[in-house]
Amino acid sequence: MSQHTPREAASAGLxxxxxxxDLLAFAGALWRGKFTILFAAFIAAMIGAYYAYVVAIPTYxxxxxxxxxxxSSPLSTDIQxxxxxxxxxxxxxxxxxxxxxxxxxxxQLVERLDLTTDPEFNAALRPEPYFSIRDQVAALVNLIFxxxxxxxxxxxxxxxxxxxxxNRTIAAVRRAVSADIQRGTYIFNIAxxxxxxxxxxxxxxxxxxVYITNQIDQKFAATEYSVxxxxxxxxxxxxxxxxxxxxxxxxxxxxxxxxxxxxxxLNRQLIDTRDRANAALTSAAVAEARLSRIEALREAEDYxxxxxxxxxxxxxxxxxxxxxxxxxxxxxDVLTERAEAEFGRQNQLIETLQAAExxxxxxxxxxxxxxxxxxxxxxxxxxxxxxxETFLTRLKExxxxxxxxxxxxRVLSEAIPGTYVSPQKSRIRALSILVGLMAGAAVVLARxxxxxxxxxxxxxxxxxxxxILGQIPLMPIKHRNQLVPYLNDKSxxxxxxxxxxxRTSILLSSPDHPPQVIMVTSSLPGEGKTSLSISLxxxxxxxxKKILLIEGDVRRRTLDEYFRKNxxxxxxxxxxxxxxxxxxxxxxxxxxxxxxxxxxxLGEKTRxxxxxxxxxxxxKHFLEMLRxxxxxxxxxxxxxxxxxxxxxxxxxxxxxxxxxxxxxTSRDQVKEALRQLSGLKVDLGLVLNKISASGMKRYGYGxxxxxxxxxxxxYYDD
Numbered sequence: 084m085s086q087h088t089p090r091e092a093a094s095a096g097l098x099x100x101x102x103x104x105d106l107l108a109f110a111g112a113l114w115r116g117k118f119t120i121l122f123a124a125f126i127a128a129m130i131g132a133y134y135a136y137v138v139a140i141p142t143y144x145x146x147x148x149x150x151x152x153x154x155s156s157p158l159s160t161d162i163q164x165x166x167x168x169x170x171x172x173x174x175x176x177x178x179x180x181x182x183x184x185x186x187x188x189x190x191q192l193v194e195r196l197d198l199t200t201d202p203e204f205n206a207a208l209r210p211e212p213y214f215s216i217r218d219q220v221a222a223l224v225n226l227i228f229x230x231x232x233x234x235x236x237x238x239x240x241x242x243x244x245x246x247x248x249x250n251r252t253i254a255a256v257r258r259a260v261s262a263d264i265q266r267g268t269y270i271f272n273i274a275x276x277x278x279x280x281x282x283x284x285x286x287x288x289x290x291x292x293v294y295i296t297n298q299i300d301q302k303f304a305a306t307e308y309s310v311x312x313x314x315x316x317x318x319x320x321x322x323x324x325x326x327x328x329x330x331x332x333x334x335x336x337x338x339x340x341x342x343x344x345x346x347x348x349l350n351r352q353l354i355d356t357r358d359r360a361n362a363a364l365t366s367a368a369v370a371e372a373r374l375s376r377i378e379a380l381r382e383a384e385d386y387x388x389x390x391x392x393x394x395x396x397x398x399x400x401x402x403x404x405x406x407x408x409x410x411x412x413x414x415x416d417v418l419t420e421r422a423e424a425e426f427g428r429q430n431q432l433i434e435t436l437q438a439a440e441x442x443x444x445x446x447x448x449x450x451x452x453x454x455x456x457x458x459x460x461x462x463x464x465x466x467x468x469x470x471x472e473t474f475l476t477r478l479k480e481x482x483x484x485x486x487x488x489x490x491x492x493r494v495l496s497e498a499i500p501g502t503y504v505s506p507q508k509s510r511i512r513a514l515s516i517l518v519g520l521m522a523g524a525a526v527v528l529a530r531x532x533x534x535x536x537x538x539x540x541x542x543x544x545x546x547x548x549x550x551i552l553g554q555i556p557l558m559p560i561k562h563r564n565q566l567v568p569y570l571n572d573k574s575x576x577x578x579x580x581x582x583x584x585x586r587t588s589i590l591l592s593s594p595d596h597p598p599q600v601i602m603v604t605s606s607l608p609g610e611g612k613t614s615l616s617i618s619l620x621x622x623x624x625x626x627x628k629k630i631l632l633i634e635g636d637v638r639r640r641t642l643d644e645y646f647r648k649n650x651x652x653x654x655x656x657x658x659x660x661x662x663x664x665x666x667x668x669x670x671x672x673x674x675x676x677x678x679x680x681x682x683x684x685l686g687e688k689t690r691x692x693x694x695x696x697x698x699x700x701x702x703k704h705f706l707e708m709l710r711x712x713x714x715x716x717x718x719x720x721x722x723x724x725x726x727x728x729x730x731x732x733x734x735x736x737x738x739x740x741x742x743x744x745x746x747x748t749s750r751d752q753v754k755e756a757l758r759q760l761s762g763l764k765v766d767l768g769l770v771l772n773k774i775s776a777s778g779m780k781r782y783g784y785g786x787x788x789x790x791x792x793x794x795x796x797x798y799y800d801d
Contacts, residue, residue, distance in 0.1 A: 109528075116527030123523030124516050131515025135508040143501030144276045145283035147291045150495040151176070151269035176269070179492075180262045183273060183294050189253050189260070191293045196286065199248050203278050204255040207248060260290065270495060276504060283501030291494055298490040306481060313478040320471040327464045334457055346450050353443040360436035367429035374422055381419075386411055393418045535749040540771050543743060546750060547757060552592070552740065552768040553585030555615060557775055563644045566614055567678050570621045577776070582622045585770060589619075589738065592766065598737035600706060600716045602635075604729040606756040607722050610744035611772040613641050616719035617679065619740075623715045624680030631713040632679070634686035635720040635732050637693050642685055642719060646676060655687025660701045666712050682713075697731045706735050723756040733763045741767065745774040 113120065182188065193199060202208040261274045273294075275287040373392065380389045390402045398414045537543040540551040558578050560569050570579060590597045603619065605612040620632040634642040637656060659672040673682045689696065696702065709716055718736065720729040733739055739760060743753055760767060 112531045113524055113527060116523070116530070119527050120520055120523030123526065124519035127515045127519025127522065128512060131511045131518075132508075135506045135511040139506035139511075140278055141503060142276050142278055142505045143280040143283050144274055144504045145280065145287045145498040145501035146272050146274040147287045147498040148265075148495040149271040149273065149291055149294070149492045151179075151271070152491050152493060176264055176271075180264065180271065182297075183262045183271070183290070184257055184260055186253060186257070188290070188293055188297055189256050190249070191297070192286065192290050193249065193252050193256055195293065196289055198256060199252045201252075201282075203282075204252045204259070205248055206251060206255070256286075259286070271492070275498075275501070277501070280501035280503075284498045287498035291497075295490045295492060295494070298492065302490075309481045310478065313474055313481055317471065317474050317478050320467060320474060324464065324467045324471050327460060327467055331457070331460045331464055334453075334460060346447065346454060349443060349447050349450060353440065353447055356436055356440045356443055360433060360440055363429055363433045363436055367426065367433055370422065370426040370429055374419075374426060377415075377419055377422065381412075381415060384408075386415075389415060535751070536746040537743060537748070537750075537753075537771060538746050543753075543769060543771055547753060547769060549757070549767060549769050550588075550592075551771060552588040553581060553770045554774055555581045555585065555611070555618070555770060555772045557745075557773045558614060558618075563614075563641075564646070566617060566645055567621065567676075570618060571678060578618075579622070582618045586619065586622045589740075589768070592738070592768065598766065599710055599714070600718065600736040601738050601740060602718045602720055602729065602733055602736040603740045603742065604720045604733075605722050605742040605744070605772075606724050606748050606752040608639075608725065610722070610742050610748055612722075612742045613645070613719050615740070615742050615770060615772055616717050617642075617645055620681045620715075620717045621679050623717070628715070629713045630681035631673070631709060631716045632681050632683040633716065633718045634684065635697070635718045635728060637686045637689055637696065637728075638721065638726070640686040640688070642683065646674070646679075646683065655685040657687040657689045657691070657696065659684055660696065660699070660705055666708065681717075693726065693728050694731050697728055702732075703735055723759050724752060730759060730763065733760065733765055736765060738766045738768065739763065740770050742770050742772040744772055747773070 193204075198204050200208070259276050261276075263272050263274075264270070265272060273287055273290055275283045275290065277283045277286065377389065377392060380392065386398075386402050390399050393415070395414070395418055398411065398418065401411050401414055537546070540554055543549075544551050556578050558566060558569060560566055569576075570582075573579060589601065592598075601619070603612050603616040616632060620630050624630045632642075633656060634640065635656070636642075640655075654672045656672075659669055669684075672684055674685065675682050706716070718732060720732050723729045723741075741753075741756060741760065757767075
């Protein structure tokens with residue numbers, strides 16, 4: 084035996100040291116669980132067959148085909164812009180599929196066939212099942228959590244039962260109806276699936292009739308609406324046209340009828356008058372400037388310059404002959420009067436032209452307003468007249484179309500009695516078997532992956548790095564007091580042979596100094612350490628060999644259950660520590676067991692603290708004394724993870740056996756137990772205990788591990 088620190092190993096043996104899935108181990112796990120997988124597949128197949136042949140209700144599907152009409156009617160007129168057919172775009176055709184399954188169309192179908200009285204579509208008419216899982220679950224919930232609120236009585240606002248039944252039936256029929264488009268064509272397929280082939284045929288054909296009738300009704304309604312709307316608009320436009328024509332007549336009566344040509348002549352006259360007025364203003368300004376200059380020159384008596392201004396021959400002669408100033412002034416006065424008279428005439432002309440310009444501007448403005456008003460009314464009359472004539476034409480066209488509405492689709496092929504569609508028994512059976520195989524494999528793999536215990540010595544050794552000294556099968560006994568008789572009577576059994584193998588491993592672990600005091604413990608109670616201690620003591624016993632079995636568990640005292648008939652009233656380990664002087668003093672404490680071939684010291688209840696009892700010098704001297712009288716001493720101690728007694732006793736022993744229950748003791752428990760025992764400077768070995776032979780075979784280890792393998796049955800006497 085050697086002492087090591089435990090390390091983590093791959094979980095369940097399906098992952099190798101490189102953290103990669105071992106496919107062989109994976110396949111092996113599935114192969115070992117083949118019976119579980121086959122059983123799960125068998126159960127699933129039975130369930131699937133029961134559903135397919137007993138529970139499932141057969142359904143039948145019937146389908147009818149509708150072709151979209153692409154040709155226009157020979158009687159079609161421009162009214163088609165108002166009453167156009169169904170466009171052939173994919174979106175529009177998909178819309179028609181939704182129309183087929185629409186609530187309105189399905190409702191007409193339900194009412195025509197009175198499907199509310201059919202239990203298949205009206206669940207309220209179906210008989211109550213003898214057993215309903217939903218009702219049972221609801222009853223159980225109400226039993227566990229009784230409702231606090233009393234049931235609400237129906238009120239006036241509650242839904243009408245007939246409406247509820249109708250809505251329920253419509254929803255069920257919609258689920259039974261499907262529609263699709265044949266790829267690359269303008270053909271709709273309407274399929275109906277029910278529990279009767281004749282019912283499927285009837286519903287499919289009736290639905291196509293309802294759909295086509297609905298198209299005709301929609302077109303007729305659209306035509307009626309168009310006729311009504313156009314009639315109202317034509318009447319309104321006629322009244323509006325008459326009012327505008329009367330307004331036009333009234334306006335022509337109120338104003339002088341003019342034309343655009345007359346208005347243009349007035350505009351030209353206005354422009355000419357404005358130009359003449361501007362010219363007169365310019366001449367008047369020139370004349371005024373000339374008078375101002377004449378006045379200035381006269382004051383300066385500049386007759387020469389005045390002569391140039393007037394350019395008069397008489398004044399020029401008088402100035403040249405150097406006549407008297409009186410003559411010159413007289414002549415200048417005459418010329419000045421002429422200039423002032425000319426300036427006066429220019430001002431009068433300006434006033435006349437400006438008055439004429441104002442009058443012409445007013446005439447043009449009035450005439451323009453009248454023409455604009457007249458033209459606006461004329462345009463309104465023309466527009467209303469055009470719109471009136473257009474609507475009147477459309478009204479006549481719509482009137483012609485009334486009663487000529489045709490559906491956009493036609494029945495291409497009527498439905499025949501429905502064909503069987505479900506349940507598909509073969510497929511259900513195949514799927515059930517597949518699901519069963521998958522479920523069985525999942526159970527096997529989950530059991531393999533989620534297993535936290537050890538099913539083989541290899542797994543235990545790989546996880547702990549500790550030597551596995553023995554693999555002890557589960558003893559086939561029902562009561563503890565049957566163990567010693569079994570060891571004596573079945574000396575050639577697999578269990579006894581496994582104990583012999585364990586004894587050999589212990590003795591060979593240190594040939595020069597084999598351990599004399601051996602402590603047997605486990606991680607938790609119930610892992611077979613006491614049975615292991617008794618079995619080891621029985622196997623170590625032999626000629627000239629003195630064996631002592633000590634019950635180190637002073638709390639539970641389970642050892643007396645194995646020797647109940649011979650140990651009543653016997654003192655135990657606590658009394659032995661009080662009589663530690665000589666071996667003869669222990670005659671009342673040591674019980675000889677001839678069937679076991681060894682002496683035993685039982686545990687004993689004490690008020691002292693158990694760790695204090697075993698940590699005292701009395702216990703140390705007690706073991707030293709026993710070493711001189713016995714060849715081997717086996718101490719059965721409490722579990723390591725429960726109380727500290729084992730660690731205290733382990734300080735005084737030569738070797739420790741840690742029992743690990745097969746497929747029970749978890750990895751964390753073993754790891755913690757080894758951690759707590761690692762501080763003891765004692766050889767430590769592991770024993771895989773309470774191995775189930777049937778379990779080993781079930782997991783596929785029966786032919787690989789231990790002397791209890793299936794091929795060893797010829798060597799054992801079980």
